[in-house]
Amino acid sequence: MRITASAISLNVEDVEASSTFLVTHFAFHVDMAAPGFASLSRPDAGMSVVFLQRGLPTLPADQREEHARGQILAFVVDDLEGELARLQREGVPITMPLTAEEWGERAFQVRDPNGVIVQLVDWDGPVTT
Numbered sequence: 001m002r003i004t005a006s007a008i009s010l011n012v013e014d015v016e017a018s019s020t021f022l023v024t025h026f027a028f029h030v031d032m033a034a035p036g037f038a039s040l041s042r043p044d045a046g047m048s049v050v051f052l053q054r055g056l057p058t059l060p061a062d063q064r065e066e067h068a069r070g071q072i073l074a075f076v077v078d079d080l081e082g083e084l085a086r087l088q089r090e091g092v093p094i095t096m097p098l099t100a101e102e103w104g105e106r107a108f109q110v111r112d113p114n115g116v117i118v119q120l121v122d123w124d125g126p127v128t129t
Contacts, residue, residue, distance in 0.1 A: 007039070007048040010068035011059070012114035015051045021112040022049060025092055026075070049073065069115040074107075080122040084108055 012018045019038040022028040028040040028049065036053030055064050077083050084098055087110060095117070096109035107121040 005048065006046065007050050008073065009050040009052055010071060010073070010116055011052050011054045011063070011066050012068055012116065013054055014114055015053050017113035018051045018116055022118075025087060025090060025110075026118070045075070067115075070117070072109075072117045072119050074119040074121055076121050076123070078122070080106055080108070080120060083120050 010018070015033075015036060015038050019028075019030060019033070019040060022040050023030065026042070028042045028045070030038055031041050031048065032039045036056050037051070039048050039050045041048040052059065054067055057064070080098070084094070088094065092110050094108055095111050096107070096119075098106065098108040100106045104123055105121060106123075107119050109117050109119045111117055
């Protein structure tokens with residue numbers, strides 16, 4: 001097997017709201033869009049993010065009404081504190097404050113308008129106990 005691209009597909013109520021959130025606050029761009037669908041990417045993300053409208057008849061019946069709530073879209077970044085400060089300046093509510101785990105992960109979270117969790121992470125920062 002050879003994988004040529006990667007994507008995560010998330011079912012949401014409002015495709016436009018989630019797309020706009022990633023474009024506005026995380027510099028993604030829309031590659032393709034149609035009613036109930038949007039595919040977004042950025043050159044350094046290593047994957048695309050696809051938003052699908054809940055209830056789309058093209059989805060298998062057992063997936064149509066599922067919602068991405070509770071899924072974590074995690075991005076490892078170079079300057080975690082800088083990103084935290086930028087998002088705060090942009091008025092994005094921080095839904096999980098910056099935390100440091102004993103294994104070296106540091107992270108904070110925000111949520112898009114559909115409740116999709118976006119977590120920014122680094123592994124290089126000092127570990128605080």
